Amino acid sequence: MNSEKRQQDMANAVGIVRSLRDIPPAHYCIKINSFSFMVNNKIEDYESGVFEVGGYKWKLSLYPNGNKKRNVTDHISLYLRIADTEALPPGWEVNVSFKLFVYDHIKDKYLTIQDGEIQRFHWMKTQLGFDKFLPLDTFNDVTNGYLLDDCCVFGTEVFVLKNSGKGECMSLIEDPVNNSYTWKIEKFSAVKDEYLYSPDFVVGDHKWKLLLYPKGSKHSKGKVVSLFLELAGCQNLPNERIVYAEFKLRMKNQADGTWSEHGGAKLKHWFGTSSPNWGFPDFKALTDLNNASKGFLVNDAVVVEAQITEIFALAHAHPSLGLTKFHPQAVRSGKKAPWAILFQLANVRKCHQLASILIRLEA
Numbered sequence: 001m002n003s004e005k006r007q008q009d010m011a012n013a014v015g016i017v018r019s020l021r022d023i024p025p026a027h028y029c030i031k032i033n034s035f036s037f038m039v040n041n042k043i044e045d046y047e048s049g050v051f052e053v054g055g056y057k058w059k060l061s062l063y064p065n066g067n068k069k070r071n072v073t074d075h076i077s078l079y080l081r082i083a084d085t086e087a088l089p090p091g092w093e094v095n096v097s098f099k100l101f102v103y104d105h106i107k108d109k110y111l112t113i114q115d116g117e118i119q120r121f122h123w124m125k126t127q128l129g130f131d132k133f134l135p136l137d138t139f140n141d142v143t144n145g146y147l148l149d150d151c152c153v154f155g156t157e158v159f160v161l162k163n164s165g166k167g168e169c170m171s172l173i174e175d176p177v178n179n180s181y182t183w184k185i186e187k188f189s190a191v192k193d194e195y196l197y198s199p200d201f202v203v204g205d206h207k208w209k210l211l212l213y214p215k216g217s218k219h220s221k222g223k224v225v226s227l228f229l230e231l232a233g234c235q236n237l238p239n240e241r242i243v244y245a246e247f248k249l250r251m252k253n254q255a256d257g258t259w260s261e262h263g264g265a266k267l268k269h270w271f272g273t274s275s276p277n278w279g280f281p282d283f284k285a286l287t288d289l290n291n292a293s294k295g296f297l298v299n300d301a302v303v304v305e306a307q308i309t310e311i312f313a314l315a316h317a318h319p320s321l322g323l324t325k326f327h328p329q330a331v332r333s334g335k336k337a338p339w340a341i342l343f344q345l346a347n348v349r350k351c352h353q354l355a356s357i358l359i360r361l362e363a
Helices: 002-011 035-040 136-140
Strands: 016-021 028-032 051-053 056-063 075-083 093-104 109-115 119-122 127-135 152-161 168-174 180-185 201-203 206-213 224-231 243-252 259-261 267-271 277-285 302-317 336-344 356-360
Touching: 028 056, 051 152, 056 152, 075 093, 075 136, 075 152, 093 127, 109 127, 127 136, 180 206, 206 302, 224 243, 224 267, 224 302, 243 277, 267 277
Parallel strands: none
Antiparallel strands: 016 109, 028 152, 051 056, 056 075, 075 127, 093 109, 093 119, 093 152, 168 302, 168 336, 180 302, 201 206, 206 224, 224 277, 243 259, 243 267, 243 302, 336 356
């Protein structure tokens, strides 16, 4: 009973994951045919030969009677050790996810033990693993299958997390400089094309253009003017990248100089290859446009405008995956606001994922 209780206590240890599997360890195994010899001769520490994984050299370190240096006497202690550290550069550190194994001869399965956290090897910590890998009475009990005919098998799998140096920084630009574009369309009544594009204009380091349907698009043809904002050349954005923008579309009352917005609504959209434009299919009724008292059509000319108030897009490809600090104060007038997403592919210790997304949002 005591043995079972201790095993259960170990299984419940924070961050420790135990499981059984059929597949043997992928990277290294130790088979010991005379385990009793090690125990009887009080061999404190057995180190395996060197094996290489992920560009680094490793060893398994087995304490058959427990690691006395850590006051362990009733368990087998098993560790992964990084070898040949003198060949590593100053300040080195290696982030690793690894598993340790012991073979169950009866079930023909491997008991797998893993710390749930990413482990960091460095010059002051060259050995990591489990002081209490397996209780000695559990291990020595032949009915458990770990020690059969004085033979046992241990093993390991090692996965090195390497910093690729790749990443990106997304930044919000609030109230970009020169964020409005006005387009005057003359000889409006003579336009025969189904739609018109404005010249390209630049806001927030991106090129945009207006798309106008003089007699409406899709289901509203012959009844309205349709107006959209389009991200110019979005098909050339790398890696299917998308750009978020908040904007307004409006038409000028040329009689009094005021602007008419479609219900005063601000539009929000992620622009990309699959959705390059966004706006109002029913922007302005043709009856209102042709009503001289409204002031929208003067001297056969129409004036429309786009105002882009916010852009959320790639600021730059991040050369290093260390954290970037942003000033806590909101920045206006076209400067990058402290709203960013950094993708960090390494130097993570508290999760299994090879990539963690660090999000910082500040108003």
